[in-house]
Structure formats: structure tokens, C-alpha cells
Amino acid sequence: MSNWRILSSAEMQACDRATVEQFGVGSFDLMRAASAAVAQFARRHFPRARKITVLCGRGNNGGDGMLAARLLAEAGLEVAALLLGDPASLAGDAAEAWKLLTGTPQIQIHIISTEQELDQHRAAFQAGLLIDALVGTGFQPPLRGLPLAAVEMARASGSPILAVDLPSGWPADETSALFDGLVCPADAVVTFTAPKPAHVFGHLTRSWDQPLVVAPIGSPEQAIISSLDLHWAGAALELVQRPRGAESNKGNFGHILAVGGSFGAAGGKAGAPAMVGMAALRSGAGLVTVAVPEPALVPVACFAPELMTWPLAATAQGCLRPQQLPPELLKGKTVLAIGPGLGQAPETADFVCDLLMQTRMPAVVDADALNILAARPELLPRIAENRTVVLTPHPGEMARLAGISTAEVQANRLECARSFSRRNGLIVVLKGARTLIAHPDGRVAVNTSGNPAMAKGGSGDLLAGMVAGLLAQHPQQAARAVEAAVYLHGLAADFAVREADEHTLLATDSLAFLPRAFRYPAFHVGKEGADRYVWLQGEVAGHAARRA
Numbered sequence: 001m002s003n004w005r006i007l008s009s010a011e012m013q014a015c016d017r018a019t020v021e022q023f024g025v026g027s028f029d030l031m032r033a034a035s036a037a038v039a040q041f042a043r044r045h046f047p048r049a050r051k052i053t054v055l056c057g058r059g060n061n062g063g064d065g066m067l068a069a070r071l072l073a074e075a076g077l078e079v080a081a082l083l084l085g086d087p088a089s090l091a092g093d094a095a096e097a098w099k100l101l102t103g104t105p106q107i108q109i110h111i112i113s114t115e116q117e118l119d120q121h122r123a124a125f126q127a128g129l130l131i132d133a134l135v136g137t138g139f140q141p142p143l144r145g146l147p148l149a150a151v152e153m154a155r156a157s158g159s160p161i162l163a164v165d166l167p168s169g170w171p172a173d174e175t176s177a178l179f180d181g182l183v184c185p186a187d188a189v190v191t192f193t194a195p196k197p198a199h200v201f202g203h204l205t206r207s208w209d210q211p212l213v214v215a216p217i218g219s220p221e222q223a224i225i226s227s228l229d230l231h232w233a234g235a236a237l238e239l240v241q242r243p244r245g246a247e248s249n250k251g252n253f254g255h256i257l258a259v260g261g262s263f264g265a266a267g268g269k270a271g272a273p274a275m276v277g278m279a280a281l282r283s284g285a286g287l288v289t290v291a292v293p294e295p296a297l298v299p300v301a302c303f304a305p306e307l308m309t310w311p312l313a314a315t316a317q318g319c320l321r322p323q324q325l326p327p328e329l330l331k332g333k334t335v336l337a338i339g340p341g342l343g344q345a346p347e348t349a350d351f352v353c354d355l356l357m358q359t360r361m362p363a364v365v366d367a368d369a370l371n372i373l374a375a376r377p378e379l380l381p382r383i384a385e386n387r388t389v390v391l392t393p394h395p396g397e398m399a400r401l402a403g404i405s406t407a408e409v410q411a412n413r414l415e416c417a418r419s420f421s422r423r424n425g426l427i428v429v430l431k432g433a434r435t436l437i438a439h440p441d442g443r444v445a446v447n448t449s450g451n452p453a454m455a456k457g458g459s460g461d462l463l464a465g466m467v468a469g470l471l472a473q474h475p476q477q478a479a480r481a482v483e484a485a486v487y488l489h490g491l492a493a494d495f496a497v498r499e500a501d502e503h504t505l506l507a508t509d510s511l512a513f514l515p516r517a518f519r520y521p522a523f524h525v526g527k528e529g530a531d532r533y534v535w536l537q538g539e540v541a542g543h544a545a546r547r548a
Contacts, residue, residue, distance in 0.1 A: 264318020
């Protein structure tokens with residue numbers, strides 16, 4: 001995947017053409033490599049499947065399936081291949097794949113011309129594994145005819161399904177989480193060279209923790225070209241896996257000032273800034289000072305001995321009030337994280353706006369600070385001028401910032417985050433299933449880690465702390481630092497939920513799994529085994545956990 005770009009369907013086809021015409025890689029060699037990736041994945045991820053049925057369409061996706069069927073049969077598995085349509089209509093590489101398939105005596109081959117003939121082969125759908133190679137990236141919905149009938153039969157079979165490139169029926173360029181049309185269910189997806197929008201935005205598998213992988217098949221980096229300005233956030237993990245120098249000291253990794261909290265009649269929200277501070281430390285920041293209203297100081301100080309604290313002037317209700325901050329509080333601080341647990345009292349709003357306007361260090365703005373700024377939108381460009389500012393809204397907060405409804409945000413998350421980021425010159429982390437990281441130059445990273453257990457109080461506080469922690473360590477690579485923080489946040493929760501439950505997991509439980517997340521080999525592509533694939537989602541996390 002080299003540069004981790006996300007390609008449209010047309011761009012993927014152009015990449016394949018360039019690979020063949022400009023770089024001299026044979027198109028059939030690409031098909032061989034793709035089929036080998038599918039067959040290898042099928043054997044490793046579905047090791048108990050001894051009986052496999054491959055559903056083949058008449059295009060190159062079907063050709064991938066035919067060659068995969070041949071490899072699986074040669075490995076000693078019981079394989080049936082169903083070709084939907086007349087083999088005389090096959091052309092190019094698919095026709096060559098058919099010749100090789102028909103020359104493999106171990107395979108049961110069935111040519112299906114009508115839905116009635118397909119119905120006669122229902123038994124073939126009761127398999128240890130179905131491989132869906134009906135239609136691929138170039139498909140335009142809706143499904144019709146034999147492919148539609150085959151998908152309906154696959155859905156009813158209850159058999160596990162491995163999709164080649166995309167689950168049949170799902171448009172490659174779709175950016176919604178769900179697609180309204182009929183699609184083939186999938187328990188795993190193997191695509192090639194680079195992800196398409198559907199791979200990073202869509203819920204393509206039956207469960208969030210099932211695998212979605214990208215296999216390199218021979219296209220050089222120079223052929224992987226896209227104008228979508230979309231890329232995968234997980235690639236930034238490389239940033240945090242570089243070893244630290246032996247001479248390192250805490251001063252090398254930044255000093256974060258986390259401002260938040262309330263304690264008293266306004267509510268007890270001392271835990272939020274404490275979680276910000278701990279997440280920043282766990283992410284590698286050298287020092288963290290948590291500044292809170294004075295009544296909240298003791299609960300925060302008791303949270304962890306590693307946190308330094310600073311009392312701020314409070315109202316009678318326990319909220320922050322405007323004050324002239326002492327120079328020593330700001331001295332040496334390299335990143336500001338502000339918002340969690342603050343409340344939105346008028347005095348607090350004045351304090352937040354004054355602090356953001358007076359400081360020039362990189363800032364992470366979350367929770368109540370976002371709502372305060374939503375009421376004063378004219379401040380945003382001024383706050384972001386000549387500094388890195390990261391906003392971390394959930395959809396409701398994004399709606400208030402943008403002056404639209406939450407439904408409008410969710411209907412077009414990509415454009416909402418991208419346009420707001422460009423307009424105000426700051427980084428927007430729009431949280432949700434498939435969190436987006438939008439940069440002022442128009443680039444957007446899509447995150448594929450995370451799970452439903454994160455829908456719980458405290459998750460956003462940890463994310464704000466991790467973003468601040470990585471910004472403190474990598475101020476010259478702010479964009480990648482933010483992307484790495486978002487990916488690690490979700491990945492640690494993915495590890496944690498495997499040892500808990502989606503219902504019982506606490507936000508802070510995931511902190512203990514950050515070491516595994518930092519060591520995770522998501523994008524290390526090797527020649528064999530699991531490391532052959534780039535894991536956008538799925539079960540490889542379980543393998544990594546066992547290795548750890």
C-alpha cells in the first residue's frame with residue numbers, strides 16, 4: 001500500500017492499467033498475486049474449512065476466484081467452483097483463468113446459466129467457506145439476475161463468507177457506513193493494492209472485529225495515484241514506533257497543560273481532566289500538569305501520583321472564573337489541552353476564550369470548550385492563526401460548531417469535517433464509528449480502529465489526552481501525530497474489549513493496553529503469513545495480543 005492513499009474505483013482501474021502499461025507487470029501476474037492472497041488468507045483465517053465453494057462472476061473478480069479455487073484444491077481442500085454465466089463470454093485474464101480452472105481435475109466445476117440451475121446447487125452453498133468473487137470494484141449497483149440470486153442464496157446459507165475485493169453489491173466509492181441495496185454478507189474481506197472508500201467508511205463485515213485486509217500484488221508506488229485526498233489513519237502508527245534515543249529525558253517529550261474540571265454545585269467532573277492527563281502520560285508525554293478549579297484539586301491529585309496539579313480560581317459553584325494566570329503556570333508548557341469537565345458557565349466561557357487567545361502553544365480543544373467556542377465562532381480563525389489547533393467534536397458538538405443539525409453532520413461527515421477544517425485553518429477530529437481527521441489543506445484521514453464499547457463516558461477525555469501527548473512529542477509532524485493518536489485510541493480499546501465485554505468495558509481499561517497498541521504491526525507487509533496483509537480491521541489484533 002506504500003503511501004496509504006484511498007483510491008476511487010476509477011483510480012484503482014487506472015492504477016492497474018499503469019502497472020501493466022508503464023511498469024511492465026503482466027495483468028495476469030496481478031491476477032495470480034491477488035488469487036494467491038485470497039487463497040492464503042482463506043487457509044489461515046478459516047483453517048477448519050475443508051469444503052469450500054467459490055462463486056465466480058465473469059469479470060476479473062471472478063478470475064481471481066477461479067485461480068484461488070485452483071490453489072485451494074491443489075492444497076488438498078474439497079473445492080467447488082460455480083461460474084455464473086456462459087464461459088464463452090469470458091475475455092482476457094478471466095478467460096485464461098477459466099482455462100486453468102477447467103484443467104484442474106480436483107475441482108467440481110458447475111456452469112450456471114439460469115436461476116433454476118442455481119437452485120439445483122443449493123447444497124454447494126452449505127460449505128465450510130463461501131468465497132464471494134461475483135463482482136468487484138468496477139460494479140455499479142444494483143445487483144440483478146444470477147448474481148442477485150446467488151447473493152440471496154449465500155445470505156440464506158449461514159455459511160461463513162470471504163469477499164474478494166468487496167462484498168458483492170457494495171459500491172466501491174460509497175462513503176456511508178451502511179448501504180441501502182442488497183449486498184452479500186461477509187465475515188472477511190481481502191482487497192488489493194489500496195483501499196477504496198467503501199473499505200474504510202463502510203461496515204462491510206457482519207461484525208466490527210472481523211478482518212478487512214489489503215494485500216499488495218505488485219503495483220509500484222508510482223502507480224498508486226489519487227485525487228480524493230483521503231488516506232488511512234493507521235499508517236501514522238509508524239511515527240510512534242521509532243525507538244527513543246538512549247540519551248532521552250522527560251524534557252524531550254513535552255509538558256502538557258490540561259485545563260478542565262468542575263467540583264461543587266456545578267457538578268463533580270474532576271475525573272475528566274485527570275483522564276486527559278493520564279492518557280497524555282501513557283502516550284509518552286514527558287510531563288503533565290492538570291489545572292483545575294481549586295475544589296477539584298484533591299480528587300485529581302489522588303487520581304495518579306504522576307500527575308502534577310495546579311489550583312485555579314473558582315466560582316462559588318465550583319467552576320473556573322476569569323483570572324490573571326501566573327507566568328509560572330504557563331512557563332515551559334508545550335501543549336494545551338482544554339475543555340473536559342469544565343461546564344459552560346459564563347465565567348468559565350470567558351476564562352476559556354481568554355486562555356486560548358493569550359497562548360500560542362499547540363492546543364487540543366474538547367468537550368465544553370468546543371461548545372463555548374461554538375457560541376463565539378468568530379474566535380476560531382484567530383485562535384488557529386500561526387499555531388496547531390485540534391478540535392475533537394462528537395457529531396452533536398460538530399453540529400453546534402458548524403451551525404447545522406446533527407443529522408446534517410451525519411449525512412455528510414466527510415465534507416462537513418473537511419470544509420470546516422479548511423475554513424478555519426485547524427485540524428478537526430470528527431469522532432464516531434470511522435473517526436475522521438481533517439486537515440486545513442483538505443486532506444482527510446479515516447480511522448478504522450475502535451469498537452462499540454467505546455460509547456461510554458470518558459472515551460473522549462482519553463482521546464484528547466492522547467492527541468495532546470503525541471503532539472507534545474512530535475510538534476513538527478502534527479498531522480501524523482493526531483492521526484496516530486486517534487488510531488491508537490481505538491486500537492487499545494480493541495485489545496481491551498477482547499478481555500472484557502462491549503457492555504462492561506470502562507474507558508480507562510484501555511490504558512493498560514496501550515503498550516500492545518504501540519507495538520502493533522498493522523502495516524508491516526512481509527512475504528508470508530499474516531504479515532503479508534495490511535490489516536484495516538479485524539482479528540489480527542488477537543494474534544498480536546497473544547504474541548505480546
